[in-house]
Amino acid sequence: MKKMLPLAVVALIVIAIQVITGLTDTRFYLTQLTMSAYYALLIIGLCVVMGYAGQISLGHAGFFAIGGYVSAALTTRNLVAHKETGLVKMLDGFGLLVSGQDIYGDAFMAVTPWTACILAVLCAGLIAWILGIPVLKLKGHYLAMATLGFGIIIYRIVLASAYFGEADGISEVPGFTLVPGLTVSGDFGAREENYYIAWGLLILGMVLLRNLIDSRVGRALRSIHGSEEAAASVGVNTARYKLSVFVLSAVFAAVAGVFMVHYNGGIGPSEAGVMKSVRYVAIVAVGGMAHIWGALIMGIVLNFLSLRGVFGSYDDAVFGFILIAIMLFAPNGILSLNWRASVERLLTFANLRKRPGDQTDAPS
Amino acid sequence: MTAELFIQYLFAGITYGAIYAIVAIGFNIIYNTTGIINFAQGEFVMLGGMISISLLPFVPMPVAIALAVILTMIFGALLEICFIRWLESPGVLRMIIITIGLSILTREVALHIWGESIRSLPYFVGDEITTVTILGARISPQVLWVIGVCGLMVVFLSVFFQTTSVGREMRACAANRKAAILCGINTRNMVTLSFILSAGMGALAGCVMSPITSTEYDIGTGLAIKGFTVAILGGLGNSMAAVGAGLLLGILEAFSISILPLAFKDAIAITILLLILFVRPHGLFGSSAAAGLKEF
Numbered sequence: 001m002k003k004m005l006p007l008a009v010v011a012l013i014v015i016a017i018q019v020i021t022g023l024t025d026t027r028f029y030l031t032q033l034t035m036s037a038y039y040a041l042l043i044i045g046l047c048v049v050m051g052y053a054g055q056i057s058l059g060h061a062g063f064f065a066i067g068g069y070v071s072a073a074l075t076t077r078n079l080v081a082h083k084e085t086g087l088v089k090m091l092d093g094f095g096l097l098v099s100g101q102d103i104y105g106d107a108f109m110a111v112t113p114w115t116a117c118i119l120a121v122l123c124a125g126l127i128a129w130i131l132g133i134p135v136l137k138l139k140g141h142y143l144a145m146a147t148l149g150f151g152i153i154i155y156r157i158v159l160a161s162a163y164f165g166e167a168d169g170i171s172e173v174p175g176f177t178l179v180p181g182l183t184v185s186g187d188f189g190a191r192e193e194n195y196y197i198a199w200g201l202l203i204l205g206m207v208l209l210r211n212l213i214d215s216r217v218g219r220a221l222r223s224i225h226g227s228e229e230a231a232a233s234v235g236v237n238t239a240r241y242k243l244s245v246f247v248l249s250a251v252f253a254a255v256a257g258v259f260m261v262h263y264n265g266g267i268g269p270s271e272a273g274v275m276k277s278v279r280y281v282a283i284v285a286v287g288g289m290a291h292i293w294g295a296l297i298m299g300i301v302l303n304f305l306s307l308r309g310v311f312g313s314y315d316d317a318v319f320g321f322i323l324i325a326i327m328l329f330a331p332n333g334i335l336s337l338n339w340r341a342s343v344e345r346l347l348t349f350a351n352l353r354k355r356p357g358d359q360t361d362a363p364s
Numbered sequence: 365m366t367a368e369l370f371i372q373y374l375f376a377g378i379t380y381g382a383i384y385a386i387v388a389i390g391f392n393i394i395y396n397t398t399g400i401i402n403f404a405q406g407e408f409v410m411l412g413g414m415i416s417i418s419l420l421p422f423v424p425m426p427v428a429i430a431l432a433v434i435l436t437m438i439f440g441a442l443l444e445i446c447f448i449r450w451l452e453s454p455g456v457l458r459m460i461i462i463t464i465g466l467s468i469l470t471r472e473v474a475l476h477i478w479g480e481s482i483r484s485l486p487y488f489v490g491d492e493i494t495t496v497t498i499l500g501a502r503i504s505p506q507v508l509w510v511i512g513v514c515g516l517m518v519v520f521l522s523v524f525f526q527t528t529s530v531g532r533e534m535r536a537c538a539a540n541r542k543a544a545i546l547c548g549i550n551t552r553n554m555v556t557l558s559f560i561l562s563a564g565m566g567a568l569a570g571c572v573m574s575p576i577t578s579t580e581y582d583i584g585t586g587l588a589i590k591g592f593t594v595a596i597l598g599g600l601g602n603s604m605a606a607v608g609a610g611l612l613l614g615i616l617e618a619f620s621i622s623i624l625p626l627a628f629k630d631a632i633a634i635t636i637l638l639l640i641l642f643v644r645p646h647g648l649f650g651s652s653a654a655a656g657l658k659e660f
Binding site for chain 1: 400401447451454455456457458460461462464465466467468469471472473476585589592596625628630631634635637638641642645
């Protein structure tokens with residue numbers, strides 16, 4: 001029960017923020033808070049891969065984009081032209097298609113959001129699995145470059161294929177009715193509803209990951225981070241654990257992408273860009289790598305500030321700066337920073353020499 | 365495909381391949397002395413092109429290029445001194461993230477100085493329609509400039525590493541750092557020197573390629589990926605193999621255009637990168653026995 005206390009506090013804060021914005025007539029903040037929650041969902045997933053299992057991924061925007069794009073394309077692309085093909089007939093037979101008329105009065109037929117969501121998440125998970133088998137054998141620079149390469153390929157595919165809207169992306173994505181009366185959509189009237197959906201999903205994700213970390217799996221992951229050889233020698237199946245946690249984080253990213261695209265009503269190629277992946281890594285690093293709460297808090301705060309446009313045209317530069325500053329001065333994240341040691345370290349750096357026998361190493 | 369067209373594609377491939385090889389050698393020089401991959405490598409190429417273009421209205425072109433190379437070398441040295449020199453045995457993950465951060469910051473600074481516009485240096489000889497005929501194919505003299513300059517750089521480097529004492533010290537530092545320290549070599553200065561060297565090479569390549577490929581603030585990432593692909597293809601740390609691998613990738617890309625849509629040109633390099641990483645991470649020319657001792 002004690003483990004649930006922080007999450008209960010988060011839930012209370014979430015409710016308090018909604019009440020306060022309602023009272024002070026600043027409900028517009030809820031829009032960015034909703035989007036931040038979806039980004040944070042991806043980030044806590046990435047945190048488990050990077051911080052706990054120690055595997056860097058510079059391609060997570062790719063999984064987010066797979067989730068978002070597949071769901072968006074399936075729910076908006078008209079299937080009337082393929083009405084007579086076996087696959088479409090089969091889907092229709094199972095009641096997985098919605099039919100109707102588009103704004104010009106022509107017949108329209110597309111996949112239902114629930115089906116699209118499941119297909120999108122499955123697709124991302126499958127790709128992560130296929131990619132993960134060879135990629136996770138690599139270490140260090142090689143792993144970083146391979147995942148970066150994967151991200152760029154997804155970006156190129158999205159940009160080059162007409163099905164995914166090329167440079168324009170996909171727009172006019174319909175709302176996603178989770179259960180009757182609860183719809184993920186960008187309607188102004190549904191702001192509070194969507195705020196709670198997003199945060200509910202995020203808290204659910206947190207519960208899942210925290211239980212995972214505290215379980216046998218979590219201990220195995222940490223042992224892999226410490227030393228893969230040592231972990232393997234005590235019987236940890238390192239390849240399997242790394243792969244399953246990688247797939248899990250890809251699923252988190254894809255779910256975030258699916259919900260985001262139905263909430264925003266559209267998605268563009270920039271969501272698949274390299275800078276997005278780097279940004280997620282930056283946020284996990286600021287939060288302290290193996291620190292899921294840090295990742296959550298920083299994910300919300302930094303995404304919220306970025307979405308509010310606080311950084312202006314320096315948006316990417318700010319994240320680059322954060323990356324360098326954190327990695328130079330506080331590689332364990334700012335939440336676990338030992339301020340006194342860091343200041344001393346800075347001073348010794350300023351003097352450019354250390355006194356002999358002086359122990360001023362920052363936590364590393 | 366006619367013989368002329370074949371040669372045309374071949375020269376286009378060799379031109380790009382030469383650039384990739386130079387970026388890859390830049391990776392290798394820094395990797396050999398420090399064991400890290402400098403993700404900001406592509407930014408040196410961009411800076412070389414951009415600075416020389418900005419200096420062009422004030423000084424003649426050779427001076428502008430020389431100044432651009434020197435300024436980029438100073439920039440490379442500053443990067444190393446400010447961000448890398450004073451870290452004590454940093455982990456690989458940390459170094460990856462720091463150099464990625466540096467590349468983003470450099471790119472953003474370039475964006476705020478030069479904007480999003482695409483620029484290029486004028487052609488060294490003649491203009492964009494001047495051609496020379498080689499084996500029936502018509503080729504811009506700039507292509508010969510790129511190939512010539514890149515070739516000279518490779519020759520200069522091998523002479524530098526083989527015959528000069530500084531070059532030998534750098535190789536000693538690459539071979540065994542601790543032993544190099546015991547021999548009285550200042551390895552920290554060698555690291556700075558390796559950054560200066562690869563910054564200068566990147567900048568010069570950025571200048572000679574600018575008339576053909578033009579320069580933008582964000583060309584660095586693409587070049588870094590291609591350069592890394594080439595470095596891996598040849599076997600990380602092996603500069604001479606990088607030349608062969610660079611030409612191979614350039615020619616493959618050039619001929620791919622005749623089969624695949626242009627939009628997938630970049631995807632080819634990355635697919636090759638992924639394949640190589642999965643199948644032969646020690647490179648086409650590397651030995652698997654030596655690779656067994658390394659960490660991939």
